[in-house]
Amino acid sequence: MTEQNVDLGKNPRANRIPWPPLLLIASIAAGALATWVWPLPWPGINDGPAHGVGLGFGVAGIALIVWAIITLRKRGTTFLPDGTATSLVTSGPFARFRNPIYLGDALIVLSIAEITHSIWFVAAALLFGILVTALQIVPEERHLESQFGDAYLDYKSRTRRWI
Template structure:
């Protein structure tokens, strides 16, 4: 193990990034509203409710899986095990996917399309600032096992 890779991050970026995305979406809607056509309002609400429910379920499932495997949930702590079960079978980052879907889903629920745009921006920043660092940490900790996992499991979807 490389000593400089003992932790993946020194700051918990994901909550900050997604909180800033929500704040930005609220301000953008106030100053540059994106009106949602009335005919789409009900469909938007239904899709938003489904996305929100799915996102919460995905996050709870991911946290439960990490806790069952006795590894950390916090990004600024060193991971104890490479988790490839539960939602990690389908995506390498189910919590970040959950945050992204939750942000977009809430936007659709309240009719603020800026939330969808900001969810995409937060996902891009999460990839650049968080996921790449975490992947280097996991590669240094688990080597070939992590490489094999990456080949069979997508980063997002």
Template sequence: MTSASEPGPLAPPAARPWPPILLAAIVAAAVAASYLAPLSWPGQDDPMAHVAGLSLGAAGLVLMAWAAWTLKRHGTTIRPDAAADVLVTDGPYRFRRNPIYLAHALILLGLAEITHNIWFVILAAAYIPLVTWLAVLPEERHLEARFGDAYRGYKAQTRRWI
């Protein structure tokens, strides 16, 4: 029998690593859609628009690196299909519960600006409910089963997305 501070083995939150699968599928779909059903870019083609769009993408890359480094520093997995060893609540996780998935959405918006492909924006909007359903909700159930009241307290004080 394990104590509350020493959680025992538990099944992983998901059988597949849905977030990177979804991200790759959305990038491929946005590229394909730009050829099959091209839509004009509604944004301005000026330096400030480029700075704003590229800043979103850069912020996503920085956020993803910070979140991955934080998980590594705590000795727990970054894999969404593996059981968590530690409840991480610092670094970017002190602000949001899912910084890597938020980073993915920001990166997709940055790709939209770089390519002027509006499909990245449209599909970034689809990414959020899909990753919530396929990854976030199972991860939350896993973390609650694994860490109990500690996770429930963290969840009550830290937003999921924005």
């Protein structure tokens, strides 16, 4: 389902800064730096099935991001975090999650944690989630509410932000 916007002048964009890719890069860099400076023991199991789960998180994250971008493009709206939403997309992965791209990003960082056996990447994923919520998701939700009004509020009431 797609709700077209009729008044792009209300709130032209959620953010001027593309926070999610910047936060993703910073989270991965922080996890790598912390791992190098202060390595901590990995509390997980070091075996094939655990490694498969970690790789599965990464594959799921990439698949979720690609599916979300394709869905947004098909509906004629932006996937850029600093762009202007022209359509309210509630189909594809957006039928289940309001922020599938950011969820995919977090899954990728968690995958890196298992692959590298570094607990710091688990902390980095948590930090990414907190910061992307504060800096991007909350302003994005205000933007979408301004752009789409009751249609967005209805969508928001029936769809989870993360999982």
